[in-house]
Amino acid sequence: MRRGDRLFELIEVLRRSRHPISAEVIGEQLEVSKRTVYRDIAALMAQNVPIRGEAGIGYVLEPGFHMPPLMLTLDEIEAAVLGAQWVATRGEPELANAAANLISKLEAIAPSGSETFFDAPSTNVAPVEPPKEGLDxxxxxxxxxxxxxxxxxxxxxxxxxxxxxxxxxxxxxxxxxxxxxxxxxxxxxxxxxxxxxxxxxxxxxxxxxxxxxxxxxxxxxxxxxxxxxxxxxxxxxxxxxx
The missing domain is CATH 2.30.30 (SH3 type barrels.)
Incomplete structure (x- = not known):
């Protein structure tokens, strides 16, 4: 599991628990050592995630905390859509479908005023004939x-x-x-x-x-x-x- 994914999962473990949960229990759920849990919690606290507790007692996530929404600039949205369009026109069906789904998800989280990037984008990728392959x-x-x-x-x-x-x-x-x-x-x-x-x-x-x-x-x-x-x-x- 990538570290970013693990940090997200750690927050979810804390969110599900109404009582302090020990590093040992967290480690068992995430399949990592207690030392890794301590290091990850310190990293989250340094990012102002409201975690209370200490080693040997347990940790709890303060109520009302929500993960911040994914904030993208207009240039980042355009770059992501353009890249997904390229994959949608040049990837095999499975990957092309994933690219189309990604565009839909980006549209769902995009800030207000960015609708034209999806409805009438200023950039586009020319279609090509799919290659004939002996192996998918x-x-x-x-x-x-x-x-x-x-x-x-x-x-x-x-x-x-x-x-x-x-x-x-x-x-x-x-x-x-x-x-x-x-x-x-x-x-x-x-x-x-x-x-x-x-x-x-x-x-x-x-x-x-x-x-x-x-x-x-x-x-x-x-x-x-x-x-x-x-x-x-x-x-x-x-x-x-x-």
């Missing part, structure tokens, strides 16, 4: 979150086909299509795979054996090395397979 991008995103390997049958730019087992790290969205940044077991190197060139694919039960943060750090280091190598006189070229 929502499954790729799920595989990345769950650290699953993916087997693919891949066609290169010359039409040759090969079978690969990849460790997906990141799914990149472009106007022209989508690309998977991965570790390729066959090449023993980081590679990019264009989703429209995937003939067939299967998300495997096999898990990626390395921590994702460490693997991404290795990938970023490798990409930085490539940028330095190709910065001059020609542009950086990604290693699309083969």
């Amino acid at each position: 991008s929502s499954r790729i995103r799920a595989a990345i979150r769950n650290r699953n390997k993916i087997w693919i049958s891949y066609r290169d730019d010359k039409g040759s086909t090969s079978e690969r087992t990849i460790w997906p790290l990141l799914l990149g969205y472009r106007d022209a299509g989508r690309i998977i940044a991965s570790w390729c077991e066959l090449r023993s190197a980081f590679r990019y795979f264009r989703t429209e060139r995937i003939n067939a694919a299967n998300v495997l039960r096999d898990r990626i054996p390395q921590r994702m943060d460490l693997l991404r750090a290795e990938w970023q280091k490798a990409m930085a090395s490539e940028r330095e190598k190709y910065m001059a006189p020609k542009a950086v070229t990604r290693h699309e397979d083969p």
Whole structure:
């Protein structure tokens, strides 16, 4: 759980309790240590959240406290709507629907006077034809979150086909299509795979054996090395397979 989400949940735990609640009980509910609870409560109190109590006795949230509404400037609303529009026109159905829902939620919390940003926005994203893919991008995103390997049958730019087992790290969205940044077991190197060139694919039960943060750090280091190598006189070229 991200720290911001945990702080919100901590406030909700205190809000539900009518009596002082100990750090131990809070920690059990949030699945964190007492030390983390103490640190989070101190952070909330520093932000003027009215929490009373102390270690060894318990904590209580003073009545009448409400989380402040999300305050967005007009530029922030426009930026968020524009970004959501881009995803709505270029994401797979699941992500496109989520983007449309996000726009609706933004409209619900937007300050008075910002209606035109939704009814008649001053910015827009041109529609594009959805790419043809051999593997639904929502499954790729799920595989990345769950650290699953993916087997693919891949066609290169010359039409040759090969079978690969990849460790997906990141799914990149472009106007022209989508690309998977991965570790390729066959090449023993980081590679990019264009989703429209995937003939067939299967998300495997096999898990990626390395921590994702460490693997991404290795990938970023490798990409930085490539940028330095190709910065001059020609542009950086990604290693699309083969």
